[in-house]
Amino acid sequence: MAVIRWLLLVCLLVASSAASAAIEIQHFDDPALDGRYRALTERLRCPKCQNESIGASNSPISADMRARVAERLRAGDSDAEIEQAMISRFGDYVLYDPRLDARTWLLWGLPFALVVVGGGVIAAFVIRRRRLRHADLDAEERRRLQALMARHTDDAAKETS
Amino acid sequence: MKRRLLLLIPLAIFAVLVAFFYRGLAKDPAARDSALLAKPFPAFELSTLADASQRLDRSLLEGQVTLVNVWGEWCPTCKQEMPQLLELADRGVRLVGVDYKDTRENGRRFLDEYGDPFTVSLFDPEGSLGFDLGVYGAPESFLVDADGVIRYHHTGYITPQDVEQVILPQVAQWQ
Numbered sequence: 001m002a003v004i005r006w007l008l009l010v011c012l013l014v015a016s017s018a019a020s021a022a023i024e025i026q027h028f029d030d031p032a033l034d035g036r037y038r039a040l041t042e043r044l045r046c047p048k049c050q051n052e053s054i055g056a057s058n059s060p061i062s063a064d065m066r067a068r069v070a071e072r073l074r075a076g077d078s079d080a081e082i083e084q085a086m087i088s089r090f091g092d093y094v095l096y097d098p099r100l101d102a103r104t105w106l107l108w109g110l111p112f113a114l115v116v117v118g119g120g121v122i123a124a125f126v127i128r129r130r131r132l133r134h135a136d137l138d139a140e141e142r143r144r145l146q147a148l149m150a151r152h153t154d155d156a157a158k159e160t161s
Numbered sequence: 162m163k164r165r166l167l168l169l170i171p172l173a174i175f176a177v178l179v180a181f182f183y184r185g186l187a188k189d190p191a192a193r194d195s196a197l198l199a200k201p202f203p204a205f206e207l208s209t210l211a212d213a214s215q216r217l218d219r220s221l222l223e224g225q226v227t228l229v230n231v232w233g234e235w236c237p238t239c240k241q242e243m244p245q246l247l248e249l250a251d252r253g254v255r256l257v258g259v260d261y262k263d264t265r266e267n268g269r270r271f272l273d274e275y276g277d278p279f280t281v282s283l284f285d286p287e288g289s290l291g292f293d294l295g296v297y298g299a300p301e302s303f304l305v306d307a308d309g310v311i312r313y314h315h316t317g318y319i320t321p322q323d324v325e326q327v328i329l330p331q332v333a334q335w336q
Binding site: 047048050060061064068087088089090091092093 | 190193196262292294295297
């Protein structure tokens with residue numbers, strides 16, 4: 001059993017190193033550029049894949065896009081310019097976070113709207129409950145309550161004796 | 162009675178969500194609108210597959226409706242697509258090929274073997290024109306009008322049905 005587990009681990013390690021070996025490493029002289037490169041390649045989605053960033057994907061188009069990102073970073077383009085260049089070719093699909101515009105305000109706004117509506121509903125419930133609790137018992141109701149409680153303690157005493 | 166109806170609100174919300182998700186699940190996740198529609202065809206300067214010394218640019222696509230097809234010898238679906246492209250050429254559609262990320266030898270051999278429907282094939286070994294067109298998998302086709310503006314983008318393979326039902330009507334529309 002231990003041997004099998006060990007073999008499995010070796011297989012996994014080999015497989016993972018083979019998978020990452022296909023992604024080339026970009027060298028930047030400036031560490032700030034390196035950080036921006038990492039962030040951009042994580043933020044941009046591979047157009048060929050269903051859900052992989054260009055930084056994680058082995059597909060040829062992702063390799064092309066990484067090369068373009070690196071090239072433009074070295075040329076001094078801003079992050080926004082690079083994103084725009086990718087969007088103008090591959091569409092909004094390449095952004096993991098869609099931009100806020102006429103088509104996406106509902107998408108961005110709905111969670112906040114739901115929080116507000118949900119908060120409103122909860123507040124309404126709480127306020128109503130509070131009001132109910134404040135309604136005091138009148139003399140007649142108090143007498144009946146006393147009687148009920150007395151009977152209950154009598155019953156309990158009989159049972160234990 | 163009114164209060165009872167309020168209890169149906171969560172059910173109504175649920176029904177709306179189900180409708181949305183059902184529609185979303187039935188959609189093809191790979192299908193999406195091209196970012197280049199109604200934009201001018203990107204500028205390029207490339208040699209042709211036939212002649213390394215001949216340079217062509219965007220003016221190639223002006224004056225006539227053209228179907229630009231991005232292909233490569235390495236692309237298996239491109240082989241299945243060739244009969245449809247040959248039929249389109251027979252029907253009088255002007256076709257321009259882009260031999261994408263290929264070698265000259267392989268590209269030429271491909272056309273010898275499967276037929277050549279193209280007026281001319283541009284040779285794009287680095288995939289620079291393909292990149293500017295937002296090509297993420299060959300074959301892809303772009304219909305360009307007489308002013309050099311992209312009017313239709315077909316991702317993936319043109320099926321025999323697509324010839325009659327999609328491509329020819331699009332060509333007629335932008336003529």
